[in-house]
Amino acid sequence: MMIKVHAALFAPNAARVLACLHEKDLDYEFVPIDLRAREQKKEPFISINPFGEVPALEDGDLKLFESRAINQYIAYAYADKGTQLVFDDPRKMAIVSVGLEIEAHQYDPPAARLTKELYVKPLLGVATDDAIVKEQEAQLGKVLDVYESRLVQSKYLCGPTFTLADLHHLPTLDHLMKTRVKAVFDARPHVSAWCADILARPAWLKVVAMRNKN
Amino acid sequence: MMIKVHAALFAPNAARVLACLHEKDLDYEFVPIDLRAREQKKEPFISINPFGEVPALEDGDLKLFESRAINQYIAYAYADKGTQLVFDDPRKMAIVSVGLEIEAHQYDPPAARLTKELYVKPLLGVATDDAIVKEQEAQLGKVLDVYESRLVQSKYLCGPTFTLADLHHLPTLDHLMKTRVKAVFDARPHVSAWCADILARPAWLKVVAMRNKN
Numbered sequence: 001m002m003i004k005v006h007a008a009l010f011a012p013n014a015a016r017v018l019a020c021l022h023e024k025d026l027d028y029e030f031v032p033i034d035l036r037a038r039e040q041k042k043e044p045f046i047s048i049n050p051f052g053e054v055p056a057l058e059d060g061d062l063k064l065f066e067s068r069a070i071n072q073y074i075a076y077a078y079a080d081k082g083t084q085l086v087f088d089d090p091r092k093m094a095i096v097s098v099g100l101e102i103e104a105h106q107y108d109p110p111a112a113r114l115t116k117e118l119y120v121k122p123l124l125g126v127a128t129d130d131a132i133v134k135e136q137e138a139q140l141g142k143v144l145d146v147y148e149s150r151l152v153q154s155k156y157l158c159g160p161t162f163t164l165a166d167l168h169h170l171p172t173l174d175h176l177m178k179t180r181v182k183a184v185f186d187a188r189p190h191v192s193a194w195c196a197d198i199l200a201r202p203a204w205l206k207v208v209a210m211r212n213k214n
Numbered sequence: 215m216m217i218k219v220h221a222a223l224f225a226p227n228a229a230r231v232l233a234c235l236h237e238k239d240l241d242y243e244f245v246p247i248d249l250r251a252r253e254q255k256k257e258p259f260i261s262i263n264p265f266g267e268v269p270a271l272e273d274g275d276l277k278l279f280e281s282r283a284i285n286q287y288i289a290y291a292y293a294d295k296g297t298q299l300v301f302d303d304p305r306k307m308a309i310v311s312v313g314l315e316i317e318a319h320q321y322d323p324p325a326a327r328l329t330k331e332l333y334v335k336p337l338l339g340v341a342t343d344d345a346i347v348k349e350q351e352a353q354l355g356k357v358l359d360v361y362e363s364r365l366v367q368s369k370y371l372c373g374p375t376f377t378l379a380d381l382h383h384l385p386t387l388d389h390l391m392k393t394r395v396k397a398v399f400d401a402r403p404h405v406s407a408w409c410a411d412i413l414a415r416p417a418w419l420k421v422v423a424m425r426n427k428n
Contacts, residue, residue, distance in 0.1 A: 065312060072311045
């Protein structure tokens, strides 16, 4: 049975899962969830995710939600397909786990708030809060300082190869590169090169193409 | 070489790692970090964690931070010791991964804010913000409604056995059970029984005893 992804194309958390499926060269059925109609808060969706948030994934009788958990599953369950995104060796994987947690707890909070202020609000015709932007840009800058010092030492965040930790940054990174926050990335040469590299991956370009078709 | 944990005993993120080490029956050296002296923002600590937050762990030449990443490492690297907290089977592990993400992204935000308002602030002689408490209690209640429906079906959050997903709740759970928020847990009988069960685990009681000695 084919993998099913229940999601909205424009949700960063959904794009994170699609990026992973394309890196792993997996076929899947995309089941659109209309967020404006609040389908994510109604049956049948909330039977898969009682928290009412996209995306959700079905693989046979396995029903999963939370984008980062879905991606860990895909990366391990389909280890032999497409790009290797995780490692079996616990010491090598530990470095990736730290990178995954940094993305979730250090990078994502400012990146998600900046995406909301500078990308989502203008789309909805709502005014951006410049005080929040200034505060969150400073916060993001501190995180990117750490990334810069890591990326001086290795091409990707967790070593010489692209891993799930790099991949998890793509959705907000893609949005932010179209805003004034691009300057915060560009001010750090290794971060800037890393952004250009991972945003140009064929798997990610396929996700962008899906969004642009809609 | 023995595992070294750099931490402050009262930090919930540190207690999360100690709980895991005790579940795995591992010996370790505890290296105290004085948060009031802001040692976590200075060398030698920031050479391990450039984000300047406890805990950090050293296992030989491996240096890790972010409590949830440290625990995943411990659980996988020492799979043959103590309590089994993770699974090799990707489909079984996927359920635990979802539980881990729910803890980090749904449970922890309100639990951490309530811990700050009702446990940390009174210790520091600072007034609690009752509006925040009310709002976060409501948020926590929604999460615990989902937990209640899961715990009707299985003794622990991710199935019949205690896993890393249950363990990650312990530090804030322990603090909140000493506050008025206990009523939010007690109002849900299966959640209440789960709390009593996991808080009574010998490994957790050892962490509590370490704190009480200080």
